[in-house]
Amino acid sequence: MATIDRQATTLALAHALSAAEHGLAVIPLSRRKLPALRSPHRLDPVPLPCHGECGRFGHGVHDASTDPGRIRALFAAAPWATGYGIACGLPPHHLIGIDLDTKSGTDAPAALRELALRHLFTLPATVVVTTPSGGRHLWLSGPPDVAVPNSAGRLAPGIDVRGAGGYLVGPGSRTEHGVYGTAPGTAHLPPAPCPPALLRLLLPPPHTTARSSPSTAEHRGQGDGLIQFVLAAHEGQRNTRLFWAACRAYENGIGADLTASLVEAARSTGLTEREARATIASAARLTAQRR
Template structure:
């Protein structure tokens, strides 16, 4: 399908579109995504003028919210994406698109009455495209060091879920506030783990998952990932208000990150196909 044909089919389905520079993401229209339209005559005019234009849609509003995952030489957002999925933050996506970077766009239906602004999470390689944002859509292509590469639809989902952008951003944010308890040689091993568990149990909302991940990494680094210590950490995280599935997934992810054996999972959760 050509980009012109795709644009007309999106528009016929009620999804406004606009055009961007060939091989890139910069809008060609004067007002960018604000010029998005479902008018076939306007779309035809754009492609008559710019036959190789890329195709884009505004995000948010009554359309789609998009979780944008990048894969770059400086790092990949895919491991964090799998952690967020295991924590139940990405259930019910409508479709999944592979991007030229090797990353993914996860599309979620929106709630028109609920505004969720676009944001970028520094260092995680995961961004959110909601109100005030836009994304290129298939069959658009961008220039890469290896040559032009396309956006491709790779899966469709139930479309039953709505992504909570605020909760996702808190999940991606490193813990803030008081420093964790000291871990020097003056403390016994038991006192160290009990102190760490107390710290996890008393973390404020918005930092609990990231704090648990940090603490579980410290346990794995010390070679103390045996079940009794991780159970202590697990119970502390549950007392803080985290859900059992989220706790299990986060501890497992920390153990894998450090390279230690994972603790026995409390809950087994089926995979959702979010791996590359």
């Protein structure tokens, strides 16, 4: 087993160095897809915020580098590493990762296609990384002056976003569940620019005042889109779609006005009124906690 681990570490380092040659900053990862090096401050009586200013390794994505010497030193300090992470949001690519999950019972690729149709954007040809569970990571390049936040399920059920401060598991990494690879025909591609319409969806909604709040027509348009999203749910995704739509409605200030329509849409997909109202109430509580 030790020999296999050494081989996996050697391969991970080779892949990491190759990624760095293309301008991607990397860190070593364990088989659990976590940063392989623990924080040097974990035993401090009162840990102070540190992003690597102390000069030691173990600061997660803040250790990421494109320098071959530093990368070799990181892997030498973590001989148990079997994979590598690629930091998002850093120059020159300002990488954004769209993680299409398949484990949650949702059809994330279909949800992304729906978003593309509804918001009139086309997904460009770009790097696609395959995961051991059958999921896919789409690599996109963002503008240098925009920090895309990390999110889980905010864009649509089953779609996670890796942005500034996050990282993607690099192709060639070996984990507890298998090996990450590159989809055929995409390994030679650079991360494609993120479509502007998609980029707007990835950013948090701007804070509005009463003077600049959306018009009734805009609210109606938002509400219609959310209702259609719920109506399109198949068995196994009805509750997650309703929860996502209710969260977006409350974030946009139309949750209370849209509740009755959301309940009716959910009932038409097979949920009971009690189930629908409980899900919407959970979304309302979660959204209130985030404010």
